[in-house]
Amino acid sequence: MAIYYSSTRNANDKVTASQAILKGLADDGGLFVPSEIPALDVSLKDLADMTYQQTAYEVLKLFLTDFTEEELKHCIDSAYDSKFDTEEIAPLVEADGAYYLELFHGATIAFKDMALSILPHLLITAARKNEVKNDIVILTATSGDTGKAALAGFADVKGTKIVVFYPKNGVSPIQEKQMVTQKGDNTYVVGIKGNFDQAQTGVKQMFNDSAFAELMDANGYQFSSANSINIGRLVPQIAYYVYAYAKLLKEGVIADGEKINVAVPTGNFGNILAAFYAKNMGLPIAKLICASNENKVLFDFFETGTYDKNREFMLTSSPSMDILISSNLERLIYRIAGNDAEKNAALMKSLTETGVYAITPQMRGQLADFVGGYATEEETAATIKDLYEKTGYIIDTHTAVAASVYTKYRKEHADDAKTVIASTASPFKFTRSVMKAIDPQYDTMGDFELVDELSKIGNVKIPKAIEEIRNAPVVHDHVCEVAQMPDAVKEFLGIR
Numbered sequence: 001m002a003i004y005y006s007s008t009r010n011a012n013d014k015v016t017a018s019q020a021i022l023k024g025l026a027d028d029g030g031l032f033v034p035s036e037i038p039a040l041d042v043s044l045k046d047l048a049d050m051t052y053q054q055t056a057y058e059v060l061k062l063f064l065t066d067f068t069e070e071e072l073k074h075c076i077d078s079a080y081d082s083k084f085d086t087e088e089i090a091p092l093v094e095a096d097g098a099y100y101l102e103l104f105h106g107a108t109i110a111f112k113d114m115a116l117s118i119l120p121h122l123l124i125t126a127a128r129k130n131e132v133k134n135d136i137v138i139l140t141a142t143s144g145d146t147g148k149a150a151l152a153g154f155a156d157v158k159g160t161k162i163v164v165f166y167p168k169n170g171v172s173p174i175q176e177k178q179m180v181t182q183k184g185d186n187t188y189v190v191g192i193k194g195n196f197d198q199a200q201t202g203v204k205q206m207f208n209d210s211a212f213a214e215l216m217d218a219n220g221y222q223f224s225s226a227n228s229i230n231i232g233r234l235v236p237q238i239a240y241y242v243y244a245y246a247k248l249l250k251e252g253v254i255a256d257g258e259k260i261n262v263a264v265p266t267g268n269f270g271n272i273l274a275a276f277y278a279k280n281m282g283l284p285i286a287k288l289i290c291a292s293n294e295n296k297v298l299f300d301f302f303e304t305g306t307y308d309k310n311r312e313f314m315l316t317s318s319p320s321m322d323i324l325i326s327s328n329l330e331r332l333i334y335r336i337a338g339n340d341a342e343k344n345a346a347l348m349k350s351l352t353e354t355g356v357y358a359i360t361p362q363m364r365g366q367l368a369d370f371v372g373g374y375a376t377e378e379e380t381a382a383t384i385k386d387l388y389e390k391t392g393y394i395i396d397t398h399t400a401v402a403a404s405v406y407t408k409y410r411k412e413h414a415d416d417a418k419t420v421i422a423s424t425a426s427p428f429k430f431t432r433s434v435m436k437a438i439d440p441q442y443d444t445m446g447d448f449e450l451v452d453e454l455s456k457i458g459n460v461k462i463p464k465a466i467e468e469i470r471n472a473p474v475v476h477d478h479v480c481e482v483a484q485m486p487d488a489v490k491e492f493l494g495i496r
């Protein structure tokens, strides 16, 4: 059955999946949502015998209904190949009674690779389908991980250019080095003098600027987005929850149909929304545990029903979650508003104008499957240390936020359901914070000395992504004010 996509802010604007992927964001600033969430049409038992690629196909075919089987399989096979350092693509590791779904085995060692390795292929296919003549300019704001994953995905992809904005002082040294050493003539990386929310808002403004769009078109360009607001990122993320469940079933950890919990370190709400979609497709998931760091705007939202971004922005050791405006939450709000675009639009208008909105008690009633929690910096560090000392397994700071929140939840609610924790980054990406958590004395070491030490004490191989940047030259050193972001794009494209 054909699935269409409409804006969360205007029900009348219906497009196909490929058009939604091309556009990224709807014209009215809303996010594209599917006309319905399709049910899985294979049994869990059958899924248990599938590879990651086969599982991905079973999910993608239901959402991206204007793509042919051949097109989808080509996209999937081009994405989930030897760029990943394990054939499993997303292995599941048991440690201290929880199941860590390692989503960091791709090119840039963070979970963004799961979606961003396939998005360029989906986008190119979508452009061909819709007879797009313009070059596609991917505009991306990053809190650290999206940027590199998008750069790696799009570098030297014909017919595309990519511009990445990141907060100059808001990403880890390894994250920054990964981005500024990015090769490819079609790539452009800019540090902004501001935080992630400002980068994201700046990018959204460019998307909504119709004069800019006309100027682009006149020069043979059009924007698209690689941010997690693009439905072409969200849908591939559903696949790994289905895969994880099937894996637990195959290994006899759970019975067919047994409900599991998932715990997700959350920033922009894309990853956990994918889990929510998976649940709505029929995957037996009980609780969706939404873990925040000290930027706990989502925790407060689940506690009170009021979303309030008016607060101090904290820089934490889990920078990819340092976010006060969780863009993808809008898709959930739309849904619990009864798929009512008008109601959602009013709430989002309030968010833009005042930084606050409150949902109705009736809407709140539909959030029962979500559990909000947060971890302080101390709790996050203690979680890394405890798990390491107990099991020898080393997790990154983001994953540790989820592990900490999960541990507290499990204790408080005596809920012993098997739980999958989304492990969103390799510890090698946040080496200093991770090693300092294990022993503060490590802080005196240099960045790459720490990498070697982590490999030694954790008994894990240094990922290729890290080896590659050790001696790579910096090729991007552009820094600009927030207000100059459009000028930076024009300069890169050579248009005025």
Ligand SMILES: *Cc1c(COP(=O)(O)O)cnc(C)c1O
Residues within 6 Å of the ligand: 110, 111, 112, 145, 146, 228, 265, 266, 267, 268, 269, 270, 271, 272, 320, 321, 398, 399, 424, 425
């Ligand atoms: C992006 C990111 C997150 C947050 O994911 P969202 O989909 O934005 O909620 C968590 N951890 C890591 C390592 C990330 O890169």
